[in-house]
Amino acid sequence: LPNMSAYNETCASIANVYWNHRQFLLHGDAKYLDLMERTLYNALLSGISLEGTRFFYPNPLESVGQHERAEWFGCACCPGNVTRFIASVPGYVYAVRDEELFVNLYASNEAQLVINNNKLRVAQETEYPWNGAIRLTLHPEAEELPMTLNLRIPGWAQGRPLASDLYRYLNNEPAQISVQVNGEAVPLEIKNGFAQIRRAWRANDVVELDLPMLxxxxxxxxxxxxxxxxxxxxxxxxxxxxxxxxxxxxxxxxxxxxxxxxxxxxxxxxxxxxxxxxxxxxxxxxxxxxxxxxxxxxxxxxxxxxxxxxxxxxxxxxxxxxxxxxVQPVGLPTLASTSQVQASFGKNPQAVNDLLEPGSSNDHEVPYFHWWPNKGTAEWIQYDFNKPEEVATVEVYWFDDTGVGECRVPQSWRILYWENGDWRPVYTPGAYGIQKDQFNEVVFETVRTTSLRLEVKLQEGWAGGIHEWKVK
Incomplete structure (x- = not known):
């Protein structure tokens, strides 16, 4: 998926956690928890600010400054979904099946559990995810509690990020994992992604798991x-x-x-x-x-x-x-990139001078500016220069998302310059091009000005937008 434009919705991350947790409950395989944990700590958690008051709808893997969390959305599924989910996280830490206890996630906590009709209090101490030292103290109510303790050994500690070939580690050596019970090392017997320890547990038994984080x-x-x-x-x-x-x-x-x-x-x-x-x-x-x-x-x-x-x-x-x-090198500054941008309306006007050239008019991998949802209207966008400049050429790469959205190349457009308190059209014998998938160049009689305006008439029933606007 494109790193900058893939939607990666917060709600989808929550659904991913729900799905993989249920797959684990059905199959008992830790590979589902590996994916659940990866989503929880990364794609999902980025959807809410540290203060818990602002939210992402999409969660991109790359940005040039067009992304920021918002307090609310017109379709506000993500804020309510993520706040509800975070309150439910304690329910994902442990699971019980007959005489087995599964430790799915690592976080400092205390839990009251019932194992085969026997009460058990578990205290977990750790600084996870900052380090992989985990200490569990078991407090069964009975004098002895025969039980299999299943400690999840994450894929990242075993040298694989996921149980698929979508991603792999270049340095895939397994970490030196160790488990101790009451200070004595126990053999690492892994089944379905869990280290299993079967014994009769007594009050104050301590289990120490070390997962080195490479x-x-x-x-x-x-x-x-x-x-x-x-x-x-x-x-x-x-x-x-x-x-x-x-x-x-x-x-x-x-x-x-x-x-x-x-x-x-x-x-x-x-x-x-x-x-x-x-x-x-x-x-x-x-x-x-x-x-x-x-x-x-x-x-x-x-x-x-x-x-x-x-x-x-x-x-x-x-x-x-x-x-x-x-590599995407930083480009040399241009007259356009050093100008201030303002527009009649629209989203992300700073995209037109970010020096990022698209691969096509429907390229969503690089930022673009658009006037949507305005349709069929007269609109404008302009550059304000730092000082009077002589300009004679513009190049415009139109944004057109035919087949995906409601932006099309404009019906017509023209360039105006600021002179003596008024906007005046430049003189050009050439045509104003509206071709897709290329820069449309217009050469005009040289003007000296502090501001240049690009004025468009949008097609009836359609919005429009711009990927990049160069000035020379």
Missing amino acids: IRRVVAHDSVKADIGRVALERGPLVFCAEWPDHEGGHVRNLFLADDAGLTTEFFSDRLNGIQVLRGKVAGYYAGKKEAFEKREQELLAIPYYAWAHRGKGEMTVWFARNEAA
Whole structure:
């Protein structure tokens, strides 16, 4: 799926948790819990802000600043769904079947359970997901409680992210997992993803499970075209991302992470309510004046994906280039990219000068501006320059989502410039093109101005939009 435009709705993540939890209850296989946990800590948790007051509808894996959480939506299924779900999370931690107790999720808690008509109190102590040291103390009401304790051994600790070939680790060695009962090591017998310990349990028996959290490099199946030549980072159940406030110039989509680059981890107690971060060295790619790329060594600081978009709007990425062909260099500033943008109406006007060129008019992988739901109207968008500029050429790449939405190329358009307190049309002998899947260039008599306006007449019954607008 495209990283920037795939919908990844919060409600879909909740449904994913529901489905996989029920599959586990039906089959007793921890592979369903692996997917449930991955969704819970990442795709689902990003849907709500740290304060619990703002929400994402979609949860993209890449952004150039067009995404932010909102207090409410016209169709507000996600806010109510996510708040209801989070209140239900304690019910997913344990499961009971006859004389078996399953520990599905790891989090500090106390639980009162009933095992084969016998009461059992379980106390779990851990700093999971920051580290994998887990301590369980069992308090059966009876003097002895014969029971099989099933401790989930996550796929990430066994060297695989999922029980499929959709993703795999480049460094897939299993972690050195250990289990102790009352301070004595016990053999690791794994069945259906659970370490099983069968014994008669007594009050104050202590089980210690250690799941070392290696920093994992994830690659996707080659069928996922958006992630060819890219790598993502995980540690434990958490997926990490790079976000603009932590990187040079606010850019992260231009970073190249070599496979042999060293990575370390540390805990920041004073950032984003306390987070584990990953650090390392990357190369930042920048467009050079003579076509060749300029590369500069930079610091990488990756945060848990769920914690992004709390420090303002800007770039974010989960998938880093590991091949040069996948790098997206920062372009050289242009007259358009350094201008201020305003519009008569519409969403995301800053997309028209973000230097991101689309692959087609219906490309949803890069940001675009549109006037929807206005249809058949006269609209405009304009550049305000920092100082008077001489301009003579514009190029416009129209957004047209035929077959998907309600935006089409305009019926007509023209360019105007600001002079002596009035908007005046430029003089051009050429035509104003409305071709899809290409830049439409108009060359006109040179004007000196502080503002340039693009005025459109939308087709009757249709909205319209723009991918990119260049000025020379």
